[in-house]
Amino acid sequence: MGDNDVTLDADVIVVGAGMSGLYALKVLRERGFRVIVLERAAGVGGTWFWNRYPGARCDIPSLEYSFGFDPELEQEWEWSEHFAAQPEIERYLNHVADRYELRSDIRLETGVATMTFDDATDSWVVDTETGETLRSRFCVMATGGLSAPHRPDWPGIDTFAGEVVQSSLWPEEGVALEGRRVGIVGNGSSGVQVIPELAKVAGHLTVFQRTATFAWPSQNRPLTPEHQAEVKSRYREVRAQQHASPLATAHTTGATIFTFADPNKFILESTEEERVAALEEQGFNASRIWADAAKDMDANEMAVELFREMVRRTVTDPEVADSLCPKDYPIGCKRPVLDNGYFETFNRDNVTLIDLRKDAIVEVVPEGVRTTTGVQELDVLIFATGFDAVSGAMTRIDMRGKSGRLLRDDWADGPRTFMGFSVADYPNMFMVIGPGSVGVLANYPPHIELQVGWIADFLEYLAEHGSTRAEVGADAQDQWCAEVEAAAVGTMFNAPNCHSWYNGGNIEGKARVIPIYMGGLDRFMARAQELATSGYEAYAIR
Ligand code: FAD
Ligand code: N01
Numbered sequence: 118m119g120d121n122d123v124t125l126d127a128d129v130i131v132v133g134a135g136m137s138g139l140y141a142l143k144v145l146r147e148r149g150f151r152v153i154v155l156e157r158a159a160g161v162g163g164t165w166f167w168n169r170y171p172g173a174r175c176d177i178p179s180l181e182y183s184f185g186f187d188p189e190l191e192q193e194w195e196w197s198e199h200f201a202a203q204p205e206i207e208r209y210l211n212h213v214a215d216r217y218e219l220r221s222d223i224r225l226e227t228g229v230a231t232m233t234f235d236d237a238t239d240s241w242v243v244d245t246e247t248g249e250t251l252r253s254r255f256c257v258m259a260t261g262g263l264s265a266p267h268r269p270d271w272p273g274i275d276t277f278a279g280e281v282v283q284s285s286l287w288p289e290e291g292v293a294l295e296g297r298r299v300g301i302v303g304n305g306s307s308g309v310q311v312i313p314e315l316a317k318v319a320g321h322l323t324v325f326q327r328t329a330t331f332a333w334p335s336q337n338r339p340l341t342p343e344h345q346a347e348v349k350s351r352y353r354e355v356r357a358q359q360h361a362s363p364l365a366t367a368h369t370t371g372a373t374i375f376t377f378a379d380p381n382k383f384i385l386e387s388t389e390e391e392r393v394a395a396l397e398e399q400g401f402n403a404s405r406i407w408a409d410a411a412k413d414m415d416a417n418e419m420a421v422e423l424f425r426e427m428v429r430r431t432v433t434d435p436e437v438a439d440s441l442c443p444k445d446y447p448i449g450c451k452r453p454v455l456d457n458g459y460f461e462t463f464n465r466d467n468v469t470l471i472d473l474r475k476d477a478i479v480e481v482v483p484e485g486v487r488t489t490t491g492v493q494e495l496d497v498l499i500f501a502t503g504f505d506a507v508s509g510a511m512t513r514i515d516m517r518g519k520s521g522r523l524l525r526d527d528w529a530d531g532p533r534t535f536m537g538f539s540v541a542d543y544p545n546m547f548m549v550i551g552p553g554s555v556g557v558l559a560n561y562p563p564h565i566e567l568q569v570g571w572i573a574d575f576l577e578y579l580a581e582h583g584s585t586r587a588e589v590g591a592d593a594q595d596q597w598c599a600e601v602e603a604a605a606v607g608t609m610f611n612a613p614n615c616h617s618w619y620n621g622g623n624i625e626g627k628a629r630v631i632p633i634y635m636g637g638l639d640r641f642m643a644r645a646q647e648l649a650t651s652g653y654e655a656y657a658i659r
Contacts, residue, residue, distance in 0.1 A: 127251070129153075130154075131152060132156075133154070133155075133259035134161040136162075136562060137568075143219060153251065156226075161211060161219075166207060170307065170310070173287075174206075175200050175206060177200075180355075227245045227247055227249070228246035230244050232516040234546070255576060258551065267505045271478055277482070280293075297319055299321070301323070308501035309330060313456075316465050321468075325486065332459050334457075360567065362637075363559070364558060366560050378407055381408070385416045407420050410449070417449070425443070432464060434464075446616070447614075449608075473488070507532065511528075511551070549568050555636075555638045578652075586658065587653065
């Protein structure tokens with residue numbers, strides 16, 4: 118395709134072979150494009166290849182956290198648990214790769230180092246970390262929003278004599294933990310999942326906590342054949358509900374992180390008796406049933422107090438319980454965390470909590486970690502310290518657009534995109550669930566299907582019109598960024614005391630912006646479809 122005199126290795130280079138890259142390959146191939154997928158990992162699966170720490174699992178019901186593009190795939194795959202664990206999801210994605218014969222176009226252990234747009238030929242030149250150079254008309258970035266690991270830059274970190282492990286780069290061969298002195302930093306979703314598992318096997322576990330976490334019981338359980346069969350019997354309806362919902366969930370398949378407040382319950386109007394009754398009946402969940410807690414800080418603080426009360430009831434040592442009580446930020450500021458016995462773990466004799474607000478890190482030494490009160494001696498030090506999220510995988514590539522500037526520099530004050538799909542000055546480059554889209558706020562697999570479908574339609578449109586170049590206008594991008602910013606105003610994500618990866622606040626020096634559109638996936642996709650119907654009017658096409 119194309120009318121420029123240049124040899125292309127592929128019509129489309131897809132970067133990443135997680136859920137997004139696998140589905141992009143399948144769809145683009147079906148639409149007649151020659152596709153090459155470049156993936157840094159030694160296997161497919163993305164998140165589910167890399168995050169193989171003990172306890173890793175999804176927090177959307179497996180029956181919904183799965184592809185819906187092929188009814189046969191839906192029917193033949195059997196999920197064993199309500200929230201599938203990492204090995205099962207990795208197996209599922211490998212099954213997808215095999216079933217649709219995707220592997221022949223995927224190059225593993227082939228990270229992308231640099232990408233340069235060649236303005237003269239409307240093509241991208243892609244240099245890999247293995248020293249190859251490839252050229253394609255288009256690039257589809259399926260690089261993930263939670264795929265660029267973040268590790269604190271503590272003094273002395275390289276002097277540690279034991280083993281250092283990152284939860285999101287957990288070695289395939291595993292880590293020897295039995296009977297050893299294990300330290301872990303971080304208690305977000307990853308930390309909360311892995312900490313109870315570590316405590317079961319380590320000789321001693323030391324948890325270094327900077328900020329106490331809101332975590333709610335996951336209620337994970339085996340999936341009964343009856344429940345699975347029932348959902349499978351109405352899968353088309355479930356998928357239609359997902360596609361029409363703001364969060365890409367159907368809410369008919371069981372509990373999820375998206376537990377909604379009761380629209381008729383207002384904590385500011387509640388009596389002491391009602392709150393106590395809620396605690397007795399619902400435990401930790403009593404803190405997230407109140408409609409006014411999402412908008413009013415006083416209501417939110419009352420809900421937080423219910424949560425604290427549950428921590429105090431669960432954790433026997435009052436000082437440890439106090440450290441585990443979130444104090445200085447609202448419920449809803451960070452992504453909700455689901456746990457399997459997290460708070461109970463701190464009642465074990467072999468677990469110590471170091472509250473870094475009271476006893477700060479000084480340095481890492483060969484024997485362990487020195488805090489202000491002394492050295493915690495360790496054999497293994499685990500970082501569950503999260504990600505350079507949303508934009509990190511993109512800015513870690515040396516990507517240069519038509520003006521020759523680096524994307525990293527263009528995004529120094531936060532990522533700027535048009536609907537998360539495109540970036541002005543970077544023609545022919547499309548992102549799946551990029552910064553400025555609904556991002557992590559929607560359940561990924563249905564979200565990916567919608568986004569990849571939109572990109573594939575656009576590329577097909579360009580092919581049909583003999584176009585070799587599509588570039589979004591700077592005005593359209595500015596307008597979209599203003600909308601994203603406006604939609605975040607007044608949300609808990611934007612509370613002044615909220616520091617999370619949603620707003621860049623988890624990484625020192627990172628621009629503090631929320632590159633996530635809060636208007637809901639249903640509204641987002643309606644806008645995207647209008648754009649398609651208009652002949653992609655926000656883009657200069659030639
Ligand atoms: P990823 O799975 O992140 O894949 C991106 C791929 O791109 C990776 O394989 C990476 O190696 C590759 N890549 C990146 N940069 C380069 C480069 N320069 N060169 C070559 N390759 C590159 N979402 C939910 O909706 N529900 C959940 O329950 C849920 N659970 C999660 C649990 C964990 C532990 C984590 C970390 C995330 C979870 N997520 C969840 C979010 C999850 O990332 C998405 O659901 C989904 O898996 C993303 O798929 P993806 O293909 O877009 O990105
Ligand atoms: O990362 P996080 P994550 N010193 O950023 C701490 C998805 N996910 O990997 O809060 C000391 O949430 C940091 O402390 P603080 C999900 O979308 C899903 O856990 O910044 N501590 C925090 O405790 C999730 O939201 C699942 O003060 C430091 C932790 O490290 C996203 O991935 C499972 C520190 C990081 O928490 C990211 O989760 C796993 C420092 N210098 C992941 N730097 C499911 O359950 C950071 N921390 C589906």
